[in-house]
Amino acid sequence: MSIHEAAKNYHEKMFPNYHSKFLETDPEFIEAFDNFAFDEVLQKVTLDEPTRFMSILATLLGCQGIDEFKAMVPAALNFGVTPIEIKEIVYQAVAYLGIGRVFPFLKATNEIFTDRGISLPLASQKTTTEKDRLTAGEQAQVAIFGASMQGFWHTGPEESQHINYWLTDNCFGDYYTRTGLTKKQREMITFCFLSGQGGAEPQLVSHAKANLKLGNDKAYLIKIISQNIPFIGYPRSLNALRCVNEAAEA
Template structure:
């Protein structure tokens, strides 16, 4: 096998003393994938390992790659992603994918945490109550998207305006207000959830703009997309790149 030294070192950092069974059954594939994903891709830019791993975990939830998620979660922990950050990534994926698709990830995280001696439950991270979640969610929307979102929660046709309220009190008031991740990190993982599941280009463009507004600029988002290509493929990555370019053009 001709896995190069850079890829070997990176793989060892992710998975110390572990050799995949695919080395025996699919050596040609492992050679090409590892050299690409763990040398060419990771050395393409200066994105730090923690951010890279947070993005990878997020896109694996978004594309429903549960088996690869189970593989990459220990690597993310080895590269400094904290248990709280992992839980927050999974929790925040619920309003973007629904519990039907996230349920297996809750189990996977708990199983891996227990196997590593991480005591559950983790410390509480909620900062809102049922009484103030709407107000806090509205403020989060304003902080992220701008003042135009102040009254969004009560806009729309009478028969569907409750959904805009839920976006404020549930999606933002229940999740974005939690500790463990800041707004920039939360918008980055939301961008990853959306780009990986596909069919969400309108929302993806809006959240690309929100990322830029918070300081996750166009080049940062391109770095995130680039690092996720081995895990979600080219079509959805290219769609995401188009959305980023559209959002950047509108902001100029």
């Protein structure tokens, strides 16, 4: 077996002193995967390490990769992602994936934090109240998507207008207004949630446009897609690339 020295070194930084049983049961697979994910991809994709791991965690939430997520949370901490940043990624995922899919990830995060001696609950990142969450959510939508979002919360057919209201006061007012992550980081992880889960290409185009507007340019989004190919495979990654191209052309 010939795992590249660079892949071995990176793996050791992620998982100090960890010896995978797959080295014994599936040595050829581990050789191919580790050399690709932890050497070839890293040579091509230049990202700061916290951003790299935040994108991985968000993508794993999107594709429901709970076992890999459990492995990657400690690695993310080892590479400088803070507990607050990890929690904010998990919290925001609820708006895009639903609690039915996020609950196991929240539970796993708490267990990992507790095992590492990280005291819970973490410091509050909340900035809104029941009285101002709608207004603050609208401000966040306008800042991210543009002036066309002004008044979005009371538009649409009467029978479904409440959903636009909830998008403003809940999705944006409850989550995007929190501290712990910047708006650019929040749009990046949303892009990862959507690309990871697949089947949400219209929303992925919309959030690719939002990323571009905030300064996460096309080259950056392609780096995010490329970084996460080992975790979600080629079909969903190519769909995400098509959405980015469509957003850039628009």
